[in-house]
Amino acid sequence: MIEPSDFRTTTMPLNHGVGHMPVLGFGTLIPDAAATISATRDALKAGFRHLDCAERYRNEREVGEALQAELAAGGIAREDIFVTTKLWNTNHRPERVKPAFEASLGRLGLKYLDLYLIHTPFAFQPGEQQDPRDQSGNILYDRGVTLLETWRAMESLVDRGKCRAIGLSDISLDGLLPLCESARIKPAVVQVEAHPYLPETELLEFCKTNDIVFLAFAPLGHGIRPGPIEDPVISVIAARVGQTPAQVLLAWTVQRGTALLTTPRTAARARENFDITALPEDALDEINRIQTRQRFNEVVKTGSPGFIPQGS
Numbered sequence: 001m002i003e004p005s006d007f008r009t010t011t012m013p014l015n016h017g018v019g020h021m022p023v024l025g026f027g028t029l030i031p032d033a034a035a036t037i038s039a040t041r042d043a044l045k046a047g048f049r050h051l052d053c054a055e056r057y058r059n060e061r062e063v064g065e066a067l068q069a070e071l072a073a074g075g076i077a078r079e080d081i082f083v084t085t086k087l088w089n090t091n092h093r094p095e096r097v098k099p100a101f102e103a104s105l106g107r108l109g110l111k112y113l114d115l116y117l118i119h120t121p122f123a124f125q126p127g128e129q130q131d132p133r134d135q136s137g138n139i140l141y142d143r144g145v146t147l148l149e150t151w152r153a154m155e156s157l158v159d160r161g162k163c164r165a166i167g168l169s170d171i172s173l174d175g176l177l178p179l180c181e182s183a184r185i186k187p188a189v190v191q192v193e194a195h196p197y198l199p200e201t202e203l204l205e206f207c208k209t210n211d212i213v214f215l216a217f218a219p220l221g222h223g224i225r226p227g228p229i230e231d232p233v234i235s236v237i238a239a240r241v242g243q244t245p246a247q248v249l250l251a252w253t254v255q256r257g258t259a260l261l262t263t264p265r266t267a268a269r270a271r272e273n274f275d276i277t278a279l280p281e282d283a284l285d286e287i288n289r290i291q292t293r294q295r296f297n298e299v300v301k302t303g304s305p306g307f308i309p310q311g312s
């Protein structure tokens with residue numbers, strides 16, 4: 001449990017002693033290029049110092065542009081920002097990992113990454129087509145590479161010094177355990193969907209015991225309604241503590257000991273989602289007692305993106 005403090009400056013240490021991750025992360029899964037630039041700049045202006053990107057989002061160039069603009073405007077240095085991006089499923093073959101990493105780095109306009117994640121444990125047929133499918137629409141998987149082989153190539157990136165830490169996303173505890181046993185460099189971060197309807201308690205406990213940062217995406221349940229954002233328990237607590245439902249969900253997420261990613265797309269939402277305040281113990285208990293169970297993103301089952309937000 002993270003003690004109530006100023007969440008805006010709270011960080012979690014990474015297990016290789018290579019740095020700290022700010023718990024409040026801004027996610028860049030935004031389909032529109034112009035909206036990516038404005039939302040990223042607004043997030044940085046609001047105070048977010050952790051950016052989550054991915055080759056798959058096809059907007060690393062725009063995130064990089066926004067980041068460079070804010071760095072040039074002064075007041076923030078590159079070292080103040082924690083930047084993550086992710087290796088897509090079509091690049092799991094070991095010989096494709098370094099080129100994919102370098103290409104992401106180039107698009108972001110950066111010299112190093114704080115964190116590089118394997119986006120999903122599913123390897124797709126290698127190539128330029130991000131979502132390769134057969135004529136019946138079935139995904140074309142790549143059975144010729146194992147997750148451990150991809151991980152070994154990720155470890156080499158750390159050895160070369162351009163990537164401080166590595167981790168996994170959309171992985172189950174069953175998938176994580178054997179990798180942790182065989183890894184030379186243990187995963188620093190695991191990024192998965194988590195919110196009161198999908199608390200992932202077992203995975204969280206494993207991460208805490210093994211010094212792995214648990215990074216929750218969809219803390220607002222992707223904003224899908226009905227969902228946690230309009231759950232009656234959350235609404236009642238929000239009214240009682242004088243916060244918005246989004247702020248209540250984000251505070252609960254941090255107070256249970258995870259970092260988070262959220263995607264506010266306006267300046268006002270960025271400030272709202274960054275300026276969160278600790279909830280009292282009884283409110284945390286009430287949220288922990290919510291019984292509804294729902295996963296909003298099916299990517300964890302097939303590797304195929306199960307949720308792409310609508311363009312704005």
Ligand SMILES: NC(=O)c1ccc[n+]([C@@H]2O[C@H](COP(=O)([O-])OP(=O)(O)OC[C@H]3O[C@@H](n4cnc5c(N)ncnc54)[C@H](OP(=O)(O)O)[C@@H]3O)[C@@H](O)[C@H]2O)c1
Pocket residue numbers: 026027028029030052053119169170191192217218219220221222223224229244246247261262263264265266269272273297299309
């Ligand atoms: N590893 C993976 O497979 C994976 C999958 C999905 C996401 N991610 C990462 O996680 C990040 C977080 O995305 P998410 O969709 O999971 O974030 P989220 O914060 O749970 O949901 C974002 C949605 O919530 C709404 N929202 C944001 N702030 C709000 C507020 N203050 N009040 C009410 N509604 C609000 C937004 O609405 P509007 O549309 O109105 O702005 C948006 O539709 C992504 O950007 C990406 O970096 C990773």
